[in-house]
Amino acid sequence: MSDLEKFYLKPDKNTLKEIIVENEWDIVVARQEGRELARQIGFNEVDQARITTALSELARNIVSYAGSGQIKMWKGESQGRFSICIIAEDNGPGIQDIKLALQDGYSTSKGLGAGLPGVKRLVDTFFIKSKAGQGCFVAIEKILRRNL
Amino acid sequence: MTEEGALGSLYDVILRDYLIEGSEADLYSALNLGKICVEEEIGPDEIVGLHLSSIKKLVNESPQENLSKLLLKSLNLLVEVMVAYGLSYREYHEAKIQHQQLEKELQIAKKIQTSLLPRQLPQIAGMDLGARMIPAKEVGGDYYNLLAFEEDKLGVWIGDVSGKSIPAAMLISMLKYALQAFTFKKEMYSEPEKLVTQLNNLIVKDINPEYFITLFYTYIDIKRGEFFFTAAGHDPVIHFRRDRMRCDELRTDGVVLGVLEDYVYEQKKGICAAGDILVFYTDGVTEARDTSGNQFGLSRLKAMVSKNADLTAQDLVDRLINHVLNHSQMKFFDDITLVVVKMK
Secondary structure, eight states: OTTTTTGGGGGOTTTTTTEOOSSSHHHHHHHHHHHHHHHHTTHHHHHHHHHHHHHHHHHHEEEEEEEOOOEEEEEEEETEEEEEEEEEEEEOOOOOOHHHHHHHTTTGGTTTOOHHHHHHHHHEEEEEETTTOOOOOEEEEEEEESSO | STTTTTHHHHHHHHHHHHHOOOHHHHHHHHHHHHHHHTTTOOHHHHHHHHEEEEHHHHHHTTTTTTTHHHHHHHHHHHHHHHHHHHHHHHHHHHHHHHHHHHHHHHHHHHHHHHHHSSSSSOOOOTEEEEEEEEEOOOOEEEEEEEEEEETTTEEEEEEEESSHHHHHHHHOOOOOHHHHHHHTHHHTOHHHHHHHHHHEEEEEEEOOOOOOOEEEEEETTTTTEEEEEEEEEEEEEEETTTTTEEEEEEEOOOOBBSSSSTOOOOOEEEEOTOOEEEEEHHHHHHBOOTTOOBOOOHHHHHHHHTTTTSSSSHHHHHHHHHHHHHTTTTTTTSSSEEEEEEEE
16 A cells, blocks of 8 residues: 555544634644544654644645635554554645645745645655645655554 | 744743643644744744743742643643744745755856856947946846957847746857857858848757747948848847937847747848947846836937937947936846947
8 A cells, every 4th residue: 555545545433533624723623633643643742743733734724725624634554653644635726836835935935834845844744636726635644653 | 023022921821821721722822933933033042941931930930839740741832832943944944045046046147148248349440339238136138249250340149038047048158159150151140131040940949938039130331331130029229320310220020039930030221321329238228117117218218329429339338327227226127238339
């Protein structure tokens, strides 16, 4: 199974969390759920903070650009290690130039902070699919640095 | 936020609330705080300092609290701030490196471009020549050259390459050597339409469709008192006529180079006499804007040429450039190039 495929398969039902994201408060909820899940999986405090930071960026993009969207997360497995898998999806205006959006400095110019390049640095797998007018799909995975 | 102490009290509030409530919203605030620290140029040492001073205040307020628990918990908040800070910092750093690289490339491109200009103008009996290019920092790919043929004849070309940085400089370099290669034969350099048409066919095959080149080529035979010219999408050349004391515009129809294959360019003939002046320029001159957005414009340029027709060629070039620079308050975003040929 490729890194990408797992995001399209049925996620682990026992740990799956789904959060509708429409406002700042939902961002906090997503962080809360993400931190709890990360803690249960076994991530340390610093990694928990990294995961919630990544979640915040994804959720904030949804609120800022799409208005509303959804975040899903669950406990995954990758190369014999546990991981946290996160998907952020929306039906917003999408991203016209993904390469540009992944460039450092692209989002800061608008005062948004780290944005997508930052998220990419915080995790092990980063996948984005988006087209202008067709929403945005971002999948990330962070692997626990400890054997099962 | 830059105000001294404002960040400190914000940190106090967030930390205090977090230690009481322990809520995710506080940690989210910490993230946002960490992110702005990079923009506000607050270093990691100062952040740790903020944390320390907030903790001290809390301990002083309620010394009976369980200290170790409080300290441990407070670190979660610090971690949150520092993770966000690190994220912003790396992004900022990367963007800065990219920007520096771009600047460097622009500088190199400008150097190449300037090095391709003639170092010395030819000496031709019966003609007084002047030329200058003021390169813009950002964009612009102006180019000119003057070549003497058969001792008393002159070829002048001026052009503008679209695009910027190194690709544009490479294009100018190609243009220079292609033109020089074409001018080995008299039937080429003395017939602008042939030269420009063949140059276009050479370029059109290789040029990236994003780029194009404007060109104005003129061949001047001072003994016969005539000249021939062909334009490829370039601004008209000004012809100051001493006998009528006025400026004409020399134009031919013709698209920019590198766009249409097998396009046949048009050639026109002009007559010149002693005291006449030909002024070649690029759009950086006419399109230079003042603070209210008004362009320098062709009619102003013509008026300046007529008024200063008694200056030597180089003095006229410099006078005109001075006017353009003053008009734009020294803020120009495209190369400014002028070439003047004065018939003696």
